[in-house]
Amino acid sequence: MLQINEPNHRIAKEAIAVWRISSVISQVIVLIIGGALIWASYNFHWYAWIPTVLWVLLGIDIVYACWEVTIEPKLKQKYWRYGISEEFVKIKQGIFHKSYTVIPMTKVQYVEAEQGPILRKYKLHAIHIGTMTSSHTIPALQDEEALQLREKIAHLAKLKEVE
Structure with a gap:
């Protein structure tokens, strides 16, 4: 039977900085869109539940952004082979x-x-x-x-x- 060894080469450490910059850019765009939707929900008098849902989604996204910018890039680089x-x-x-x-x-x-x-x-x-x-x-x-x-x-x- 053919033996396939585990891969052992790592990607560059600079990948961490690249992924962080990419994540910051995408999260800033998401925050701008989320803020614009919240602003629109108040100024155009959308249903009362819509701003609440938007605030909750924005809060979840902020928590996810913290994970995506700080922790995930290091772990991805560490485990990529x-x-x-x-x-x-x-x-x-x-x-x-x-x-x-x-x-x-x-x-x-x-x-x-x-x-x-x-x-x-x-x-x-x-x-x-x-x-x-x-x-x-x-x-x-x-x-x-x-x-x-x-x-x-x-x-x-x-x-x-x-x-």
Whole structure:
């Protein structure tokens, strides 16, 4: 029987800062929308129960924002693992709900390195590995490591570059 070892490579520590910045941006947007809805509920005299529901939802979101900005990024970085062998790409992730993914190299159809503005600031890339039915992401790797990993996966999967 084939033995598949646990993945042991970690993503970059800078991922914590990237996830925190992304969470702050999304939570600020949610707070602005929530505040606008609360303002509209009072000024346009919506049903009396609507402002109460909006305040409760806003309170829940503030508690969730504290979790999402302070604790979750550290735990995600701590438990995220990946591994590459000649036969498989292995991904292990999850804090409470753990997920182990094994992607056979023969099923890999594409691999790409992506870098948005926040990742660029921290000199990181995300690697996307696509198969016929799904796409998997290794979220935050140092620039050089990510590009080498992309080339290695492409080589092992025998992908041809289209010009």
